[in-house]
Amino acid sequence: MCRPFSDGAIEPVGMMNASAMNARNTNARMNATTIESIVSRTPSPVDRLAAAGAVSTGAWESGMSSSAKGGRPPQAAHIAACSIASHASYIDHPILEPTVVGRGGPVKKEPTDAAASARLDTPRPVRRRSSLHQAPPPRRCEGNVEERVNRRIDVIVNPVAGGSRSGQAVARLRGALRDLGFDVLIRQTRGRGDAARFANEIAEDAALVVAVGGDGTVNEVVSGLAGRTVPVLIVPRGTENILAKFLGVxxxxxxxxxxxxxxxxxxxxxxxxNGRRFLCVSGVGFDADVVRRLERRRRGHISHFDYFWPLWRTFWSWRFPPLRVEVDGTRVFEGRGLAFVGNVPRYAIDLRILREAVCDDGLLDVCIYECAGQERLLAHSALTLARRHIGRPGVYYHRGRHVRVNADQPLPVEVDGELLGETPVEYTILPRAARFVVGALSA
Structure with missing residues (x-):
């Protein structure tokens, strides 16, 4: 085996002449002298610790001698001192100060100078979070069921929601509620609007109302309650159950x-x-046409497979007509594309179209995809699946309290998976207009 010299000659490995050995030893001594000179001019970890008041020089020398007596090499103590000194450099840092945990939680040390105080008092951007995201401590609903005189629970059932029958699940829930001492009244819907009518007939002092079905059924129940404080407990039996998944039900x-x-x-x-309440996401254009085709074919229970042919046909036939979007009176988009307006980040098949939406901030989130063909639609879909679409070219994201979408030719509009009608459509937000059960209080 051979290896090249720097001058191009070849030297056998393991055979080194004396001159090369001497040259290398000389270089090593020169490097050691240079390093020693640099170290002598650099404050040692001990000096830094002594200056910070963390340790005295006498204590350090005592520790070094004890380490040597115990057979521990001085280098180990030096390395330990380097580590301690690196941490000691953060002791007086105003931002990275250690916190003291007391009974009330972490307590931050007071800054030692005016500059540190100014840095701590500077406001920092905080991501908008709803009370659900912040995991608030359990609290009772106003008029908790244990405090209400009326022990009646109304159960509104959509028997054709989703892809399976809900009769057995409802029977088990009714038995469990009766065992807890509640009077249970079950009412089944027969068509659109029945759930809203049943909810409108519920007394103000009812314990709560149970909505058995999908997102459309829940929307009707909330619309029928018309802002009353009766809590709604969702029994998810729909195809997507976007709201129930978002709430963790x-x-x-x-x-x-x-x-x-x-x-x-x-x-x-x-x-x-346009006068109809919903809770999750509304779409204008492409996805609304898919819903319209599905409703024409629907004959009862549906599943995800029932969306295949409507989606396939819309994908090849949709021409992406131009539309106009206004947010709080300002036009934010005009051109070919599709628009989504809503209140929660979650959408069908767990797409996060309105990724920044917060369910209780009093604002609508709007996402517009500029799109004129199938290739562009596929690119938008891939970015949305990866949750990286916001901020990309051709994607426009806005927030406001009033949104209007219009077009030269009427475009279909859907809300929470149900066909609403056609453009023009106007959206307004109703802050904290509904109340949902998201879990049980601990005993």
Whole structure:
């Protein structure tokens, strides 16, 4: 085996002449002298610790001698001192100060100078979070079921929601609620509008109302309550159940019964689109045409597979007509594309189109995709699946309290997976207009 010299000659490995050895030893001594000179001019970790008052020089020398006596090499103590000194450099840092944990939680040390105080008092951007995201401590609903004289629970059931029958689940829930001492009244819908009518007939002092179905059924129940403070407990039986997933609602009987007996609630904004209330997301254009095709074919229960042909046909036939979007009176978009308006980040198949939406901030979130063909639509879809679409070219994101969408030719509009009608459409926000049960209070 051979290796090249710097001058191009070849030297056998393991055979080194004396001159090369001497040259290398000389270089090593020169490097050691240079390093020693640099170290002598640089404050040592001990000096830094002594200056900070963390350790005295005498203590350090005593520790070094004891380390040497115990067979521990002085280098180990030196390395430890370097580590301690590196941490000691943060002792007086105004931002990275250690916190003291007391009974009331972390307590930050007071800054030692005016400059540090100014830095700590500077406001920092905080991401908008809803009370649900912040995981608030459990609290009772106003008029908790244990305090109400009326022990009646109304159960509104959509028997054709989703892809399976809900009769057995409703029967189990009714038995569990009756075992807890509630009077249970079950009413089944037969068509659109029945759930809203049943909810409108519920007394103001009712314990709570249970909505068994999908997002459309929940929307009707909230619309029928018309802003009353009766809590709504969702039993997810729809195809997507966007709202139930967002709220963390489970479908097993034991969890639902516990939540009904000792509900932990949160308030929720509602959206009004051309006079109709909804809670999640509305789409204008492409996805609304998919919903329109699906409703023409629907004959009862549906599943995700029922969306395939409507989606396939809309994908190849949609021409992306131009539309205009206004937010709080200002036109923010005009051109070919599709628009989404809503109140929660979650959409079908867990798409996060309105990724920054907060359900109780009193604002509508608007996402507009500039799109004129299938290739561009696929690119937008891929970015949305990866949750990286916001801020990309051709994607416009806005917030406001009033949104209007119009077009030269009428475009279909859907709300929470149900066909609303056609453009023009106007959206307004109703802050904290609904109340949902999101869990059970601990005993």
């Amino acid at each position: 489970r479908g097993d009987t034991r969890w639902l019964a516990a939540a009904a007996a000792r509900p932990r609630c949160m308030d929720f904004d509602a959206v009004v689109a």
